[in-house]
Amino acid sequence: MNNTQLLLSLSTVLFCLGLVGVIVRRNLLVMLMCMELMLNGVILSLVTLSQQAASTTGAVLVFLVFVVAAAEIAIAVPIVLLLARRKHTLDADAFSDLKG
Amino acid sequence: MEQALLWFFALAALAGGALMLVLRHPMRVALALIASMLSLAGIYAMLGVHVIAVFQVLIYVGAVMVFMVYAIMLLDVRDPSFTRRYAGYLLPGIAGLAVLAWTFFHAIGNSQLEAGTPPATTAFDVQPFSAAFLNEFWLYFELTSVLLLAAVVAAIAILKARRGNHE
Numbered sequence: 001m002n003n004t005q006l007l008l009s010l011s012t013v014l015f016c017l018g019l020v021g022v023i024v025r026r027n028l029l030v031m032l033m034c035m036e037l038m039l040n041g042v043i044l045s046l047v048t049l050s051q052q053a054a055s056t057t058g059a060v061l062v063f064l065v066f067v068v069a070a071a072e073i074a075i076a077v078p079i080v081l082l083l084a085r086r087k088h089t090l091d092a093d094a095f096s097d098l099k100g
Numbered sequence: 101m102e103q104a105l106l107w108f109f110a111l112a113a114l115a116g117g118a119l120m121l122v123l124r125h126p127m128r129v130a131l132a133l134i135a136s137m138l139s140l141a142g143i144y145a146m147l148g149v150h151v152i153a154v155f156q157v158l159i160y161v162g163a164v165m166v167f168m169v170y171a172i173m174l175l176d177v178r179d180p181s182f183t184r185r186y187a188g189y190l191l192p193g194i195a196g197l198a199v200l201a202w203t204f205f206h207a208i209g210n211s212q213l214e215a216g217t218p219p220a221t222t223a224f225d226v227q228p229f230s231a232a233f234l235n236e237f238w239l240y241f242e243l244t245s246v247l248l249l250a251a252v253v254a255a256i257a258i259l260k261a262r263r264g265n266h267e
Binding site: 001004006007008009010013014016017018019020021023024025026027029030032033034035036037040043047048049051056057059060062063064066067068069070071072073074075077078079080081082084090092093 | 132
């Protein structure tokens with residue numbers, strides 16, 4: 001297994017762990033953090049491949065993804081605060097009002 | 101030596117990600133995620149992409165995770181989500197993970213990937229990065245600032261809505 005395969009496998013495993021965390025965990029904040037783990041896995045594969053191609057465009061793209069992730073967290077955490085203020089819980093199962 | 105360090109950082113990132121699934125309190129999950137992100141920054145530094153390693157530490161660990169830790173400390177609610185870790189989808193989630201991971205590993209193992217190139221010393225230095233960033237990609241730079249401004253306005257709007265509902 002060479003280095004590229006090692007890093008791509010690592011990014012795969014991180015993505016899968018994050019996905020399972022989003023599905024399996026109960027706490028809303030933990031689900032958000034598992035989404036961050038998924039994003040980190042994807043960024044790792046992006047960095048690996050763009051470093052192989054030695055392209056500056058890849059680095060710029062990674063920087064833009066970082067900024068978008070920061071903006072996403074800046075929106076998501078106030079929404080979680082709002083939900084927690086309304087129901088006094090962080091349990092994702094409590095927010096099933098739309099279920100028929 | 102470098103190979104051993106790469107494996108060490110990879111295993112540390114993996115351990116952090118796995119701990120996120122089993123730890124109970126969100127603060128410990130956040131610390132595991134921070135450890136995983138720092139290991140990824142180490143991997144980036146070993147690949148020679150120092151700009152991205154610095155961004156990873158500054159933006160992710162410095163900004164995003166500090167914000168997250170702050171929210172966890174603000175929301176210290178004692179409710180079932182802190183004591184019961186898993187929702188009802190535990191077994192389907194694990195089964196889906198197994199299928200997905202097997203597919204990915206099959207693809208990676210069968211792909212014709214070149215061996216890792218030696219670190220590209222020119223493409224990812226700060227100087228060529230910033231020159232390319234501000235010469236070729238200046239439009240995206242401006243759009244990024246617009247996006248951040250929109251995020252700030254939206255966060256303030258959400259907080260205002262909360263206040264309006266309770267008064």
